[in-house]
Amino acid sequence: MAKKQKIEHSELSGEFTDDDVTVLVDISRPAGTNGDWKLEVVTQDEDLIEWEEGFATDREAFDEFLATVEREGIRTFLEDTDPSIH
Template identity: 55%
Template sequence: MTENEQQYEFSEFSGEFVDDDIMVTIGIYRPAGSNADWTLEVVDQEGYSTVWDDQFATDRDAFQEFLATVHRDGIRSFLDQSIRTVH
């Protein structure tokens, strides 16, 4: 199976998130049928993506990191960015 054919399992924490009238889509996922760590990706309204370099042992840990980032940096920190990674 090629990378483009990879199937993913999405966490129940995935979905739309709105703060300060800004909506982003949270993707917390891992390869389907695996016990791999979770990837955290946030996509803004324009389709630009922010992907964390680090993966997370649980989907809840990934979601908590997203919330901490919003609290620390604000929801606007995800806007107008080309594809980037976060450490």
């Protein structure tokens, strides 16, 4: 049986609230590696939005999240269109 890979979560991960909407921002990578950071957003309805590309740093991932909120608004994560990939 294969062991499950341990995950390292960025200190930038956590709840983010804007315009009365709260989402969970999760920035992670395999523990003990220098691999790319993965960015995911989990909505209040537990919808999962994942970015296809990895990020060199956790700060780059968080900055992309903030840029998306600034550009499209936090409610973009709540839309009924396919919210699974950014």
